[in-house]
Amino acid sequence: MKTLPWLLLLAVVGLTGCVTPFRAPSDVAHIQLTRGDSPFVRVEKIWLERKKGPLVVKGYVVKRLEADDTTQTHLDVTLYDSAGAVLRRTVGHFEPRQIPRRYRRPDYASYSVPLDPLPGGTVRIEVRAHEGDHS
Numbered sequence: 001m002k003t004l005p006w007l008l009l010l011a012v013v014g015l016t017g018c019v020t021p022f023r024a025p026s027d028v029a030h031i032q033l034t035r036g037d038s039p040f041v042r043v044e045k046i047w048l049e050r051k052k053g054p055l056v057v058k059g060y061v062v063k064r065l066e067a068d069d070t071t072q073t074h075l076d077v078t079l080y081d082s083a084g085a086v087l088r089r090t091v092g093h094f095e096p097r098q099i100p101r102r103y104r105r106p107d108y109a110s111y112s113v114p115l116d117p118l119p120g121g122t123v124r125i126e127v128r129a130h131e132g133d134h135s
């Protein structure tokens, strides 16, 4: 039964099986997008978009079946250069923060994190789900 929510998600959001379902704007098409899961939340989809001006990284997260409260989970968006150094780290959130239980669908939420101004030399953007805080 593990693959069923996945298939349903594809039907719900109308995407292909690819983690990056949409083509990035050409000036950022070289940027590699990577994702990381937490014990509670999986980062399911990630793409870059610049529809209303600012560049944003968007996507969907899915709550794991065994997870309950997702309000303590956030997204760490990290920008790396070609040497693997961190250029910037932003904390973002998916909406709704408490991922609802959906009838006959996977429990999902969406996120949209602004990236402007994107540091020059950014070659990789990672979106990682994370529980806990940053001190």
Ligand SMILES: [Zn+2]
Binding pocket: 074, 075, 076, 130, 131, 132, 133, 134
């Ligand atoms: Zn974090």
